[in-house]
Amino acid sequence: MKEPSAFQSFLIIASCTLTMVANISTNTSxxxxxxxxxxxxxxxxxxxxxxxxxxPLSNGCLLLLFGRLADLYGRKQVFLIGSLWLLSFTLGCAFVEEPITLDILRGLQGIGGAATIPASLGILAHTFHSGRLRAVAFASFAAGAPLGGGFGVVLGGVLTQLTPQSWRSPFYLSAGLTALSMIGGLLSFNQDEPSNEVDTRVDWIGAFLVTAGLVLIVFVLGQGEVAPKQWSTPYIIALLVIGMVLVLGFIVWQVHLESLQYASEGISYPDPDSRCEWLSHLALRWLPTPPPIMKISLWTRMHGRVAIVFCIAFLTWACFQTWLYWVTLYYQNFVGYSPLRTVVRMLPMFVTGIACNALIALCVDHIPMTILVACGTSLTGCACLLFAVINPNAVYWAFGFPAAIISVVGADFVFACGTMYVAKNCLPHEQSVGGAVFQTMTQLGTALGVTVSTIVFNRVLESKATDTAGLPQLLTLPAYKAACWSGFAFGMCACLLTIIFLRVGIIGHNDQSSSLTVTEMGGQRTTTKDTQGDAHKKRVRK
Known part of the structure; x- marks a missing residue:
């Protein structure tokens, strides 16, 4: 594929970044x-x-399906359809008159984000092959998260308080950003090329298993603490078990389909012991056998380092979202600040977020990924630590300001470096799926982090007083600190995982004339070279 011009490159990066901004801002606002x-x-x-x-529920659980659809039927097409969907239901949210209608439209709104985000990642990975421009593209896209958070919180608060439309105004803002990104994508994205896969069927069975399983698990994580009997509520237990069984079934089904795909090409499966040959003796022969929606071998590439990157993203988002959730509540519910005063104290994190992504674009060609990720995860963990030991009587500059400065470093470094590394180890027809898996792990990390920290908060609160009615304010401080300690634990786990297992050097270098991905999978090495739009596959025995 020919490298785009400077102006076209700017439009492509701006359109994808605006998509991230719109998706994040619609939640924070x-x-x-x-x-x-x-x-x-x-x-x-x-x-x-x-x-x-x-x-987030509909968004996070449909990312993988839409990532696969984008790789098969065209990333530009999926991006534009998803943007139009997101624009329509974002505007619909601004006109609702009943809370139940708003709940439903918010769920439908998330489907648009599930389509646009993996398509954007696939477009960036497939368009930019040179090291510096590729780094700028991914860093800019990652910067859309803190920028969207800043737009949502700051402008959302101002518009809600100062405009006649009140809380409806932020939806108009998000709709406008979505419209701009859609127009930019329509004008700048290259036309979709036909998929180079021989079998372009969609694994609808796998899509159902993973979507239904994740929906149930995320629902349980959000409802476990507010259910009538909390985690011992019968329907919470039942839905959690069913969700885990569905996800396990998805994994087994993907292994089965991938082994059949390798067998049809006359190649032994990378890990013969995990072929699940017993599946062929079950009554499954009548089921369709399309290519898997997600190759399980994706997780084992580069000797398992891709899986390590996914796990680091999961833990980092659990840490970062725990900090963000509880610090916001601390300022408003414990200290008693208004929303706008809280926004002012959170502003440094948005400035740092943009600066971090600019730093990534400059340093990714010179500093090993392991160092960048280790520094980022440790700093985000330390932001939780500052609030875990906070003195309420101290000035903002002692604890609040440094925590806001370093909190976003891990999320930005891990997102930019992680998406670049995953894209580098995905075949050309897997780019959107790889980005979708990464995004799914961040969504699951968000759900788990908030859930675990909420459990810790509630248990510490219960231990301080048997009757929480009229509980003195100071008795809630240990609960806030305990919740932040749980976030610190997530961050340190991500840092240790990086230092011990993630041995990755500089990832910014790339041949400017071709995109070469070498993926080592068990007893084979798959080499895919995509030069000026021609994809040539070559599998060589070791």
């Missing part, structure tokens, strides 16, 4: 508007949860 929404609809606080959770 709703968070800051929740008190006004509650007042307008006259609903209890417990009913606000689904206004927040519906979008």
């Amino acid at each position: 709703v968070s800051i508007s929740l008190p006004v929404i509650q007042h307008d609809f006259q609903i209890p606080q417990a009913a606000l949860q689904w206004i927040i959770s519906a979008n």
